[in-house]
Amino acid sequence: MAEKNVKKRHWAMVLYPESAPQDWREQLKKAGIKCAISPLHDKDVNPDGEPKKAHYHVIMSYEGPTTYNNVKRLTDSLSQPIPQPLEQVRGYYRYLTHEDNPEKYQYEKKDIETLNGFAIQDFVEMTKSEVGKRTREILQLIRDNGITEYSILMDILMDAGEGMSEHFEVARTNTLFFKAYLTSQWRRQTGQDGPQAAPGRPPENEEGKRPSGASAAQRENREPPR
Secondary structure, eight states: OOOTTOEEEEEEEEEOTTTSOTTHHHHHHHHTOEEEEOOOBOSOBOTTSOBOOOBEEEEEEEEEEEEHHHHHHHHHHTTOOOOEEOSOHHHHHHHTTTTTOTTSOOOOGGGOEEETTOOGGGTOOOOHHHHHHHHHHHHHHHHHHTOOOHHHHHHHHHHTGGGGHHHHHHHHHOHHHHHHHHHHHHHHHHTOSSOOOOTTSOOOOTTSOOOOSSOHHHHHHSOOOO
């Protein structure tokens, strides 16, 4: 149970839809609180195997430290259990889908809902190992779908929503790496080893210039004007 005198910026609540008002999402929106809402947990079971009541896990992130009583007024208005303070957001965010609990039912990350501009990247940076994992997953996505354009990759990641938000951030902040990889994929798929001159145009020389007119040898052999 949360101490009544505690003040935290980040809070969590368990929300049971059977007892919540139908417009509970709208109420959270109107409150202006940044929220992340888990997929409906309707496949959780107790240790004895009995199914748990269907519920949501909700992260509520305020603009600054907020008292327990202030948050409880909100949960009471939604007819829900008392809120719990969060020491850090990322771990609980992962719990929204049981990401670190393989013994529990695994919910889809793409089904996480967000309200009022909640973004997990705002709270903590990914570790190097997490960035590496997301990078490998993006490369696999590129290979599996034959993607060769950076804009198409970013559209796919953006359209995927919150479930691919970390992938979007990795691709956004490593533009040169992914553009180079996509260019390499394009060359492999088209059978081209490198940039080629446009049809009907001479190739560029080492200085990046195309020769124009007669060659140097031809110019040397011309007779001087009389």
